[in-house]
Amino acid sequence: MTPEVQAQPGTEVSVNLTPPEQVPSAMAGMGQMFYAIAVDQNTLDMSNGTLTVMVNGEELSEGQSMDDISDGSSFFMYEGKNAAKVILPLPQNATSEPVSITLSVGQ
Amino acid sequence: MIYLHKRTIWSLIAVALLALAVSAFPISAQTGPSPGAMPANDAFGTTGEGADMSQDEMMDAVQSVKDPLFGIFEQSGDQVTGEYVSFSAEQQSGMLSDYSLMKDGQAVPVFSEVRVMDFQPTEMSVEGPLFNATDGEFTMFVHDNPYGTMHVVGNGTVNIMTDPSLTAVEMQPSNPNASAWMLTSGNVTGVLVVLNGEVQSSLGGESGGGGIMEQITNWFQGLFGGGSEEEGSDQAGSINVTLPAEGSMMFRALPVNDAFPKADELRLAQHLANWTVEGEMAVMTVDSTTMWYATEGAS
Numbered sequence A: 001m002t003p004e005v006q007a008q009p010g011t012e013v014s015v016n017l018t019p020p021e022q023v024p025s026a027m028a029g030m031g032q033m034f035y036a037i038a039v040d041q042n043t044l045d046m047s048n049g050t051l052t053v054m055v056n057g058e059e060l061s062e063g064q065s066m067d068d069i070s071d072g073s074s075f076f077m078y079e080g081k082n083a084a085k086v087i088l089p090l091p092q093n094a095t096s097e098p099v100s101i102t103l104s105v106g107q
Numbered sequence B: 001m002i003y004l005h006k007r008t009i010w011s012l013i014a015v016a017l018l019a020l021a022v023s024a025f026p027i028s029a030q031t032g033p034s035p036g037a038m039p040a041n042d043a044f045g046t047t048g049e050g051a052d053m054s055q056d057e058m059m060d061a062v063q064s065v066k067d068p069l070f071g072i073f074e075q076s077g078d079q080v081t082g083e084y085v086s087f088s089a090e091q092q093s094g095m096l097s098d099y100s101l102m103k104d105g106q107a108v109p110v111f112s113e114v115r116v117m118d119f120q121p122t123e124m125s126v127e128g129p130l131f132n133a134t135d136g137e138f139t140m141f142v143h144d145n146p147y148g149t150m151h152v153v154g155n156g157t158v159n160i161m162t163d164p165s166l167t168a169v170e171m172q173p174s175n176p177n178a179s180a181w182m183l184t185s186g187n188v189t190g191v192l193v194v195l196n197g198e199v200q201s202s203l204g205g206e207s208g209g210g211g212i213m214e215q216i217t218n219w220f221q222g223l224f225g226g227g228s229e230e231e232g233s234d235q236a237g238s239i240n241v242t243l244p245a246e247g248s249m250m251f252r253a254l255p256v257n258d259a260f261p262k263a264d265e266l267r268l269a270q271h272l273a274n275w276t277v278e279g280e281m282a283v284m285t286v287d288s289t290t291m292w293y294a295t296e297g298a299s
Helices: B004-015 B055-063 B211-223 B262-271
Strands: A002-006 A014-018 A034-041 A050-055 A058-062 A075-078 A082-090 A099-106 B042-049 B074-076 B080-083 B085-089 B096-103 B107-114 B125-126 B130-134 B138-143 B150-156 B155-161 B167-171 B176-184 B187-196 B198-202 B228-230 B238-241 B248-253 B277-286 B287-295
Touching: A002 B042, A002 B277, A002 B287, A014 A034, A014 B262, A014 B277, A050 A082, A075 B198, A082 B262, B042 B155, B055 B277, B055 B287, B085 B138, B107 B138, B107 B150, B107 B248, B138 B228, B138 B287, B150 B155, B187 B238, B187 B262, B238 B248, B248 B262
Parallel strands: A034 B277, A058 A075
Antiparallel strands: A002 A014, A014 A099, A034 A082, A050 A058, A050 A099, A075 A082, B042 B287, B074 B080, B080 B085, B085 B096, B096 B107, B107 B155, B125 B130, B130 B138, B138 B150, B150 B248, B155 B238, B167 B176, B167 B228, B176 B187, B187 B248, B198 B238, B277 B287
């Protein structure tokens, strides 16, 4: 999936994923797929507010562990030294339709 | 009961992994697929004020960051050196040798050799944190990130010689199309995953090891549904992987610095080994320039 990224440093990152022209047969019938995005604190200042994750315009709730994200409605985030990583579920049609992901930090 | 059991396991793992060094990650935006790249494609791009920076300028910018999510490769002749990865790439055959992760300024060897049969790259380049060699049907990517990610896609046969210090444990991913190994030495732990490929392996390395390494091995076996340790002496192991056009192979270590909690990173590695991670991206902003790069998984 070819990505394209736009950012408003400090507040928002948007990622648009374009599906491949050919979908490998191994993808057929696979269960929930995930996407991982690591963002440093200069790009998203998590200390300045709460993270909101939107996928195709729908807001995901925050799960407490990676076990909580397999139903497709929640993301899981963990923080490191100077960056955070967001693990989010992709829509079931992600291999055939574009996916829009937005990470934003607000009050 | 199950929940308590998992919590106990996670606690043990977190303690066991404290002694392991590892961690860091990648960057920025606006680049299309490389010419001739396969549908599964890794990409790098930049956006913002410095979107047209040269490789040297990007390197200067990223070097000012402590524990950057990714580094910027420098190529001099066959030698490719980054913040977290170093190797030699032969122009004619695309063979990679002395593939090492950089930990605390020291090279930690992982693969002695990565050779692709009948491979004659028509393009070999570095762009930001990405090394790319392709002949249009087969592509090798190396990422200058703390995971030392190597990703190959397309039709080809790859022979990998592991460093003698590595112990290999064959995993049992839940994805029937995937094969996976945990590779561990005293300094690096990672997974090697093959999707849709035919694999012949003769992996050796130090047996057991005891202590932390044994705990990690046991933990990985539990995490991935068990496995068999292929013990050796001090000999290098080898893996032969034949990939169809829709095949992929990826090596990804746990990060060589401690940027993220080990327990979370290990759990992510489990998803990677099952090939249920569509892609992994890192976004980093330096001086009003946002850089990103992505490793594509299942697509």
